[in-house]
Amino acid sequence: MTGAAHDFGFEHVPETDQSFENALAKARAGERLTVDDGVELITTGTDCEGIDPERKELVLEAADRRRAEMVGDEVTFVANLNNNVTTACNTGCLFCNFKNTAHLFESGSDADHGGFTKTPAESRDIVADAVEMGIYEVTSVSGLHPALVLDEEHREILESYDNPAAEVNYKPPEAYDTDPASYAEQLSAMSADGAHVHSMTPEEAHHAKRGTDWSYEEVYRRLADAGLASAPGTAAEILVPEVREVICPGKIGTDEWVAGMEGAMEAGLDVTATIMYGHVETEKHRVLHLDVVRDLQDRYGGITEFVPLSFIHQNTPLYDRGLVTGGASDDEDELMVAVARLYLDNVDHIQSSWVKFGNAKALKLLNCGADDLMGTILSEEITKRAGGGFGEFRSFDDYVDMITAIGRRPVERSTDYRTRRPIDPDDGPHGPTLGPRADGTPLLDGRRDPATADD
């Protein structure tokens, strides 16, 4: 257990009948690991207290070797921006400080909440400027704003309820200062200038079907028709019910998250998968989570990357209420990435998130099993609002310098990794080339701040 300040009485604790040595031998031989094997590796052995530094190095080495066998020496990254639509959300996850309670956004409220809602026109302008700079992916994850609906048909269904606010978490746009319109309109606006739109987590898809009997597949098909190109597998957190009950009781459950991801893949979309770890969970929960992801990938095969998101604790209810004393240690971050690489034998890419880890640790994690270094993102709200301070932008030159400094090869990729452009470090300055308006010109260093997007 990491920063957990309490005994939560969890059923799943890190105890096994396996030995560390056996688990390591299986990992080295490329055999498929069991949950017990994973627990032995991520704890560096349940026979000793704490993390054993020598055993840890053996696990990291095995993962680094597996990475080299699976994907070689390239380190990929994408030219993207984050354009989150709204921070209004009533779900109340205890690890999240991105959200603001939705009633603060209602017309007449003078609360200074520091959050935002964008109209489709604003989203389009922000993405259009980024596409002009050479960017080709927009990632958009948002709060579950009560006025946000899938499309106008969905709005009519929600409005037909007697008390939509209480029954289906719906309030009409007129109740709010800013109208976010529908998911379909936002996606259409964000895709209008040719960017690949990576959006609609299973939690958001659940919001986009509330009050209806539509399947996830049907919802994702409509979203794809509106401009959606792939879906982020956030909202995963820890895919074990007893942990979700503590950190996000208002969120969809594990089975529903899996059903959402299946629906996205049935609709023909690529997806990613994440884990948010380092709060109240045990090492056993982390491995059970990996098992859910591996099983999903066995059945569907559409997961392009796995992203370990280390919990940022500073400004969160979990920390304020004394449920955790901090986040994951460096050892835990390294072992999380390494065991993800070894356990997920069917997912090609493991992402190292410089937003969560900072540059130094993000680079170190590329030697522990990771092979992707995220994207340029241009702006960031989730980590920043939670108290993280690693910034919001990496230029192509930064990327090339960082990746060559650790002796690896920088490669610009598309969101789905199918298009890849190896970069010659000596042929700078570097900029994106894969976007509709990308001609290799470096991205501006003074990237835009969404608050001044109209300037």
Ligand SMILES: C[S@@+](CC[C@H](N)C(=O)[O-])C[C@H]1O[C@@H](n2cnc3c(N)ncnc32)[C@H](O)[C@@H]1O
């Ligand atoms: C902020 S939500 C936005 C999308 C949507 N509301 C949802 O929950 O899927 C996206 C993800 O950010 C991550 N996140 C939120 N707060 C975090 C924190 N304090 N540290 C690390 N990751 C966090 C969680 O994994 C969460 O699923």
Ligand SMILES: Nc1c(NC[C@H](O)[C@H](O)[C@H](O)CO)[nH]c(=O)[nH]c1=O
């Ligand atoms: N790990 C984080 C990401 N990852 C997403 C990537 O930037 C990219 O959208 C994805 O790899 C698909 O191409 N984004 C964040 O904003 N923060 C992270 O910590």
Ligand SMILES: N[C@@H](Cc1ccc(O)cc1)C(=O)O
């Ligand atoms: N938005 C998530 C990160 C993320 C987004 C999209 C992905 O496909 C993966 C991860 C965060 O910052 O916490």
Ligand code: SF4
């Ligand atoms: S993680 Fe998503 S659903 Fe949960 S409170 Fe934050 S924005 Fe809302």
